[in-house]
Amino acid sequence: IEEGDGAGIGRLLEGLHPADIADLIEQLNSEQQEKLARIAPDVLTGDVLANLQWDTREVVAAELDPAHLAAAIQELDSDDATLLIEELDDALRQQVLAEVPEENRAALESSLSFDEETAGRLMQREFVAAPDFWTVGHTIDHMRAAGDELPELFFDVYVVNTGFEPVGAVPVSRLMRSRRDVKLADIMEEVRIRIEPDTDQEDVAYYFEKYHLISAPVVDASGRLSGMLTVDDMVEVIQEENKEDLLALAGVNEAGLTDTVFESVKSRAPWLLVNLGTAVLASGVIALFDAAITQLVALAVLMPIVASMGGNAGTQSLAVAVRAISSRDLTSANARRVIIREMLTGTFNGLIFAVVMGVVAGLWFQNWALAAVIAIAMVINLACAGLAGILVPMGLKRFGADPAVSSSVFVTTVTDVVGFFAFLGLAAMVLL
Amino acid sequence: IEEGDGAGIGRLLEGLHPADIADLIEQLNSEQQEKLARIAPDVLTGDVLANLQWDTREVVAAELDPAHLAAAIQELDSDDATLLIEELDDALRQQVLAEVPEENRAALESSLSFDEETAGRLMQREFVAAPDFWTVGHTIDHMRAAGDELPELFFDVYVVNTGFEPVGAVPVSRLMRSRRDVKLADIMEEVRIRIEPDTDQEDVAYYFEKYHLISAPVVDASGRLSGMLTVDDMVEVIQEENKEDLLALAGVNEAGLTDTVFESVKSRAPWLLVNLGTAVLASGVIALFDAAITQLVALAVLMPIVASMGGNAGTQSLAVAVRAISSRDLTSANARRVIIREMLTGTFNGLIFAVVMGVVAGLWFQNWALAAVIAIAMVINLACAGLAGILVPMGLKRFGADPAVSSSVFVTTVTDVVGFFAFLGLAAMVLL
Numbered sequence: 001i002e003e004g005d006g007a008g009i010g011r012l013l014e015g016l017h018p019a020d021i022a023d024l025i026e027q028l029n030s031e032q033q034e035k036l037a038r039i040a041p042d043v044l045t046g047d048v049l050a051n052l053q054w055d056t057r058e059v060v061a062a063e064l065d066p067a068h069l070a071a072a073i074q075e076l077d078s079d080d081a082t083l084l085i086e087e088l089d090d091a092l093r094q095q096v097l098a099e100v101p102e103e104n105r106a107a108l109e110s111s112l113s114f115d116e117e118t119a120g121r122l123m124q125r126e127f128v129a130a131p132d133f134w135t136v137g138h139t140i141d142h143m144r145a146a147g148d149e150l151p152e153l154f155f156d157v158y159v160v161n162t163g164f165e166p167v168g169a170v171p172v173s174r175l176m177r178s179r180r181d182v183k184l185a186d187i188m189e190e191v192r193i194r195i196e197p198d199t200d201q202e203d204v205a206y207y208f209e210k211y212h213l214i215s216a217p218v219v220d221a222s223g224r225l226s227g228m229l230t231v232d233d234m235v236e237v238i239q240e241e242n243k244e245d246l247l248a249l250a251g252v253n254e255a256g257l258t259d260t261v262f263e264s265v266k267s268r269a270p271w272l273l274v275n276l277g278t279a280v281l282a283s284g285v286i287a288l289f290d291a292a293i294t295q296l297v298a299l300a301v302l303m304p305i306v307a308s309m310g311g312n313a314g315t316q317s318l319a320v321a322v323r324a325i326s327s328r329d330l331t332s333a334n335a336r337r338v339i340i341r342e343m344l345t346g347t348f349n350g351l352i353f354a355v356v357m358g359v360v361a362g363l364w365f366q367n368w369a370l371a372a373v374i375a376i377a378m379v380i381n382l383a384c385a386g387l388a389g390i391l392v393p394m395g396l397k398r399f400g401a402d403p404a405v406s407s408s409v410f411v412t413t414v415t416d417v418v419g420f421f422a423f424l425g426l427a428a429m430v431l432l
Numbered sequence: 433i434e435e436g437d438g439a440g441i442g443r444l445l446e447g448l449h450p451a452d453i454a455d456l457i458e459q460l461n462s463e464q465q466e467k468l469a470r471i472a473p474d475v476l477t478g479d480v481l482a483n484l485q486w487d488t489r490e491v492v493a494a495e496l497d498p499a500h501l502a503a504a505i506q507e508l509d510s511d512d513a514t515l516l517i518e519e520l521d522d523a524l525r526q527q528v529l530a531e532v533p534e535e536n537r538a539a540l541e542s543s544l545s546f547d548e549e550t551a552g553r554l555m556q557r558e559f560v561a562a563p564d565f566w567t568v569g570h571t572i573d574h575m576r577a578a579g580d581e582l583p584e585l586f587f588d589v590y591v592v593n594t595g596f597e598p599v600g601a602v603p604v605s606r607l608m609r610s611r612r613d614v615k616l617a618d619i620m621e622e623v624r625i626r627i628e629p630d631t632d633q634e635d636v637a638y639y640f641e642k643y644h645l646i647s648a649p650v651v652d653a654s655g656r657l658s659g660m661l662t663v664d665d666m667v668e669v670i671q672e673e674n675k676e677d678l679l680a681l682a683g684v685n686e687a688g689l690t691d692t693v694f695e696s697v698k699s700r701a702p703w704l705l706v707n708l709g710t711a712v713l714a715s716g717v718i719a720l721f722d723a724a725i726t727q728l729v730a731l732a733v734l735m736p737i738v739a740s741m742g743g744n745a746g747t748q749s750l751a752v753a754v755r756a757i758s759s760r761d762l763t764s765a766n767a768r769r770v771i772i773r774e775m776l777t778g779t780f781n782g783l784i785f786a787v788v789m790g791v792v793a794g795l796w797f798q799n800w801a802l803a804a805v806i807a808i809a810m811v812i813n814l815a816c817a818g819l820a821g822i823l824v825p826m827g828l829k830r831f832g833a834d835p836a837v838s839s840s841v842f843v844t845t846v847t848d849v850v851g852f853f854a855f856l857g858l859a860a861m862v863l864l
Contacts, residue, residue: 026761143609144608144609150605155604155605176607177582211449214585214646231663242670246674246754246755252752265780265784272785279741282737283736286733290729293725304714304848305714305715309711312704318682319678323675349697353708412740420736
């Protein structure tokens with residue numbers, strides 16, 4: 001099918017949901033995606049483009065005519081339009097903007113003026129607002145008359161005061177079941193959170209999750225209602241932030257499934273280089289004790305076990321901490337308690353595996369002094385692992401860095417260095 | 433404040449959003465939480481309880497009177513009520529259910545009859561349905577008359593046929609802006625997905641995300657509309673599933689921030705035990721080459737570097753794969769391409785770091801044969817790491833297991849064993 005029949009592809013995809021079409025396109029490799037954009041551009045409507053992942057969108061957008069892109073963008077609500085245009089490269093973006101009529105262009109440019117990953121980029125400029133003295137009946141009649149000026153879909157009517165500041169929100173379902181003569185002020189819910197356009201998207205997603213919001217008003221610097229955010233965009237933000245955390249913990253900078261080998265190497269090599277540095281550092285610790293190893297080769301056999309157990313315990317503690325920080329459960333109020341718990345957890349696990357590993361080492365090498373050394377080193381390393389696992393992300397957070405990025409490198413450096421030093425150092429003192 | 437003044441606490445928390453009250457309670461340690469439940473049970477309304485995390489809820493529920501719990505549960509919509517009651521222990525649950533009036537009890541018991549983590553547990557039994565021949569005006573009048581029987585909040589009116597099967601959905605905002613004489617059938621959106629009560633919550637969350645749903649109807653075995661799911665519950669499901677993935681990759685079974693040390697040890701020790709087993713296995717590989725190490729102690733110094741780089745590269749590849757599987761981007765259609773990419777990425781990174789590490793080792797030990805050995809071992813191990821990182825989670829998935837759980841243990845076992853074997857084996861052949 002990919003062999004040139006653009007009209008055939010159009011017929012095949014007819015009747016499918018844009019999200020399903022986008023899914024199918026993502027299964028193709030990038031050459032096929034480029035070819036599709038050339039032979040069947042009409043398949044790539046605004047809705048389909050909005051459903052593609054950013055990396056795929058980049059591939060097909062490069063092949064599309066700026067006029068086609070401009071038309072696709074105008075089909076969409078302003079938040080999706082912004083999403084689409086922000087990822088184009090500068091030259092192409094200018095070309096596309098030039099094709100968009102004046103008034104829409106100004107709105108798009110103002111959205112683009114906000115930083116990436118802020119509420120300003122995500123917000124939709126179409127919203128429904130009503131003064132607080134209006135009645136339910138008046139509001140409904142007004143909306144029905146407004147028709148096409150209203151957003152495609154909305155969930156709350158924002159109630160504004162005379163300064164156009166949002167003071168409350170009435171869910172549409174409540175509007176619908178209230179009597180026509182009830183005043184909006186009597187059925188509205190108070191607006192608790194002021195979201196400004198420069199609020200970080202992670203904070204916004206947190207409010208949505210915490211207060212079970214479906215939509216929220218955005219206000220400008222003077223407090224006037226200027227846009228709205230909806231929960232479907234937040235679901236994407238939450239997924240994106242979770243993905244970033246998971247990949248960052250594993251040492252991957254940014255990844256899409258259609259990345260080429262070159263892009264994958266580029267996103268992973270920097271962290272491998274950092275890891276190489278810390279691995280060489282840990283090797284330096286081993287080199288300090290090369291005489292001991294020559295005398296007792298069992299030390300070389302056993303030392304990776306201490307380091308590996310420490311690395312694992314540290315990663316466990318780190319994952320719990322990163323998760324707790326990103327869900328805002330770990331705060332200064334309970335930090336002390338959690339730190340102590342992590343250290344004790346590490347110590348207890350250390351004691352358990354000190355016994356197990358002591359017995360294994362003693363039986364294996366028939367050397368009970370060596371068994372005692374590995375047991376003690378295990379306790380020391382797992383206690384340090386627990387501490388490092390919680391203190392490193394908390395420290396990064398305090399210095400304004402992302403606690404997920406780079407923390408696992410620091411933690412494994414600690415557990416490798418402490419593990420080798422404790423085990424080999426004790427062995428050199430006790431056994432030789 | 434915690435020292436006994438229940439009424440004072442009540443006054444302090446007055447006017448706060450239930451989610452904020454729940455947040456404050458979560459900052460307390462479990463003894464304080466228990467005390468709070470005893471001295472100020474009235475603070476713990478249904479809404480506050482529903483906002484607590486499950487581990488905190490367990491703590492306070494144990495201290496509350498069954499009659500209080502039963503009253504709290506009846507304040508809530510049926511989905512939140514189910515959530516609350518499912519986590520009580522069996523004896524307490526029976527006591528609470530006994531306090532709930534007959535008709536509500538039957539509904540709760542039927543929700544509890546579905547498996548955990550399915551749509552049946554999450555769904556709400558209150559929903560709004562209308563036959564397809566009704567007009568907008570008739571529907572609105574009917575809803576206004578129904579009043580309290582309607583759910584607290586709803587976003588779509590489901591359109592049903594004569595068999596009470598959902599055939600479409602009309603967003604409330606569209607209902608509101610359409611003329612009163614328009615038929616529902618003309619403005620409804622087709623229902624694409626049939627969610628049954630035993631559908632896994634992960635699948636449900638995926639549909640919500642993919643189709644940007646705000647609510648979705650649930651049908652029983654005969655296809656009749658029996659409940660609805662809303663996006664706010666899905667946000668929680670998404671967070672929970674992401675948390676599970678991240679913790680599983682780090683080898684933690686289940687974790688809450690208020691866990692005691694004992695609970696933390698219990699959730700982490702099993703994976704540390706597995707890791708110990710694999711670490712001993714890797715040590716066994718080293719022991720095969722103890723003669724070589726005694727002759728050339730530089731081998732002991734350098735060998736952890738090869739293993740560590742492999743472990744890191746494997747973890748990177750694994751994180752990308754687990755993420756792609758859970759977002760359904762990695763399917764059988766593109767598996768081949770992704771596997772090849774991961775292997776090539778590993779190989780290229782291996783080549784880069786082979787050169788870097790070869791130079792470092794050569795300069796450090798002034799031994800260029802040793803440098804060549806570590807370089808070759810690095811390429812072999814990083815290529816295997818890339819392959820293991822993608823094949824292990826795909827294999828687990830194929831056998832019906834969760835690709836996040838236990839995969840990192842398998843991957844690091846591969847990279848440790850291959851790393852030590854390639855490096856020490858080559859060294860024994862070439863250098864000695």
